[in-house]
Amino acid sequence: MSTREKEYGFLRSNALSLVFGGLFLATLGGQALSGQADVNAQQTANGLEPVSLLDYVTSxxxxxxxxxxxxxxxxxxxxxxxxxxxxxxxxxxxxxxxxxxxxETDEEQRVGRYATKDSPAWARAGGWRTALFSRSxxxxxxxxxxxxxxxxxxxxxxxxxxxxxxxxxxxxxxxxxxxxxxxxxxxxxxxxxxxxxxxxxxxxxxxxxxxxxxxxxxxxxxxxxxxxxx
Structure with missing residues (x-):
């Protein structure tokens, strides 16, 4: 890890996954609210009782x-x-x-005897562990x-x-x-x-x-x- 990378805090270093995680939660919430509204519009049109948000998201x-x-x-x-x-x-x-x-070859993929000190442990291990990790x-x-x-x-x-x-x-x-x-x-x-x-x-x-x-x-x-x- 470079000196510049070490200077980055957790939020900046993980911004991509955090941003998309936040967008996922926001859009899932939007789907729940809009879906409930749509269902309740149909319920009202049919003369039925509206459903709660909890009832809808567990439906x-x-x-x-x-x-x-x-x-x-x-x-x-x-x-x-x-x-x-x-x-x-x-x-x-x-x-x-x-x-x-x-x-590709083991050398190109840096596995087994071609692994470096920074390689994941299972990339260095060889055998079934490297085979599994290679396709994980x-x-x-x-x-x-x-x-x-x-x-x-x-x-x-x-x-x-x-x-x-x-x-x-x-x-x-x-x-x-x-x-x-x-x-x-x-x-x-x-x-x-x-x-x-x-x-x-x-x-x-x-x-x-x-x-x-x-x-x-x-x-x-x-x-x-x-x-x-x-």
């Missing part, structure tokens, strides 16, 4: 909306992390250079996707059965719900938007720039330069 309706968005985001990162190991986009800052596909980011994103997918399916199942009962139809089992068009319609609505966003970012980064951002190439770099960030 299956709110739960399925939140979980569907979370699982699609984790799916996006999971696929992007693993895909960019093996596939490239010439000219994109989001891609490795053509010809560099693959997991993608595995975590995959696990989070599966967990949030399962949570969204349970919440969606509860919401679906609430509608079934309101329409005097028989509820379905969780396994039965996984075969319902409602479940897959909800899933594909979220997944397709994530695939569009990732693909758009990869190709737009070839031709467009954002000065000072590590997600963009330097402004003056040629369009066909790949894997370089500003």
């Amino acid at each position: 299956s309706s709110f739960g399925v909306d939140v979980m569907e968005n979370w699982q699609s985001e984790y799916l996006q990162f999971f696929l992007f992390i693993f895909a960019t190991v093996w596939v490239v986009q010439r000219g994109s800052s989001e891609s490795k250079k053509p010809g560099e596909e693959g997991t 980011l993608g595995l975590l994103m995959g696990a989070l996707f599966l967990l949030t997918w399962a949570a969204s399916s349970v919440a969606g199942w509860a919401a679906f059965n609430t509608e079934q009962l309101a329409e005097r139809q028989d509820p379905v089992s969780w396994v039965g719900y996984l075969g319902e068009a409602d479940f897959w319609n909800r899933s594909f609505q979220n997944w397709q938007s994530e695939m569009l966003a990732v693909g758009s970012m990869a190709i737009f980064a070839v031709f467009l720039r954002q000065r000072g951002s590590p997600e963009s190439k330097p402004v003056g770099v040629a369009h066909d330069v790949t894997g370089q960030t500003g």
Whole structure:
């Protein structure tokens, strides 16, 4: 760590994660308040009692909306992390250079006997620990996707059965719900938007720039330069 980095306090050193953590809480709160208002407008129109904020945020309706968005985001990162190991986009800052596909050598990745004194302990350890640590980011994103997918399916199942009962139809089992068009319609609505966003970012980064951002190439770099960030 450089002297300049040591001089930075906790807030400045972690500003990116703190800012997005704050934005996440603010937007989640906004979703809760606006969702409650929407539900209560419908309740009033139907001559029913309004629901409290606590009742709304613990409802299956709110739960399925939140979980569907979370699982699609984790799916996006999971696929992007693993895909960019093996596939490239010439000219994109989001891609490795053509010809560099693959997991790279131990020397390039600084693992095992090529690790430095500053390397994480599991990068130096070798064996199963290094193998696991070498894939830990993608595995975590995959696990989070599966967990949030399962949570969204349970919440969606509860919401679906609430509608079934309101329409005097028989509820379905969780396994039965996984075969319902409602479940897959909800899933594909979220997944397709994530695939569009990732693909758009990869190709737009070839031709467009954002000065000072590590997600963009330097402004003056040629369009066909790949894997370089500003």
